[in-house]
Amino acid sequence: MIFKDTEIRIQSMAMLHEALYQSTDLERISPKDYIHKLATQILETYGIAPKQINLNVNVEDVDFTIDTAIPCGLIINELMTNSLKHAFHDTNRGEIAILLHSRPENELELVIEDSGQGMDFNGIRTLGLNLVGAFVKRLRGQMSMNNRDGTEFRIVFRNEVTRRG
Numbered sequence: 001m002i003f004k005d006t007e008i009r010i011q012s013m014a015m016l017h018e019a020l021y022q023s024t025d026l027e028r029i030s031p032k033d034y035i036h037k038l039a040t041q042i043l044e045t046y047g048i049a050p051k052q053i054n055l056n057v058n059v060e061d062v063d064f065t066i067d068t069a070i071p072c073g074l075i076i077n078e079l080m081t082n083s084l085k086h087a088f089h090d091t092n093r094g095e096i097a098i099l100l101h102s103r104p105e106n107e108l109e110l111v112i113e114d115s116g117q118g119m120d121f122n123g124i125r126t127l128g129l130n131l132v133g134a135f136v137k138r139l140r141g142q143m144s145m146n147n148r149d150g151t152e153f154r155i156v157f158r159n160e161v162t163r164r165g
Contacts, residue, residue, distance in 0.1 A: 028063040031072065031100060035059050038073055039080060039098055046084050053088065056097040062108070068159045071135035072100075072110060078128040078135075079112040079153050087116020087151060094150075103156065110155045118147035 036057045043055060064072065080096060088094050099111040132153075136143045141157030 028065055029069055030061065031064045031069065032059045032061055034069070034073065035076060035098055035100065038076060039096070042077065042080050042084070046081075048084065052093055053084070054095040056095060057099075058097070059100040060102055062100075062102055065159065068108075068139065068157075071138045075110065075132050075135045075155065076112060078132045082126075082128055083112075083114040083116060083151065086119055087114045089117065106158055107156055108159045110157075111152060113150055113152035115150045118149065119151050 036059070039055055039057055043050070043053060076098060080098070083096050094115040096114045097111070099109075099113075101109050103109050132143070136155055136157070139155070139157040139159075141155050143153060143155045146152040146154070
């Protein structure tokens with residue numbers, strides 16, 4: 001399992017580099033395609049069929065700076081992996097949603113939630129959760145967690161974004 005987790009972290013970074021190379025501006029990328037590809041790749045790496053876990057990705061069409069894209073991609077990787085490992089033990093069926101929307105005053109809100117068995121993270125210190133905390137801190141963001149009817153992580157952070165189009 002440790003090797004699989006490491007493999008997914010490496011794939012996440014490789015996908016980010018690919019998105020940068022495809023961008024017309026090497027300083028900014030569109031998270032819309034990147035996040036969807038990342039989430040789909042994580043499901044495939046774990047051998048999860050689309051009919052088992054429904055993936056709902058709703059990402060506003062904004063631009064990320066590279067300094068935002070790296071920690072966001074790694075946060076999504078860690079929290080989605082955590083859901084796949086712990087949330088769906090009894091049924092192996094459910095939904096994972098990843099939402100990214102702008103808020104007033106150049107803030108973004110990233111939500112990663114699952115419909116699995118809610119988990120109590122009080123007192124739990126895992127490498128993945130420690131990494132998430134470090135990445136949220138790097139974004140100078142705030143994170144909240146709700147574990148009713150599944151598990152939801154909500155992260156709000158500032159970003160200099162521009163709307164497309």
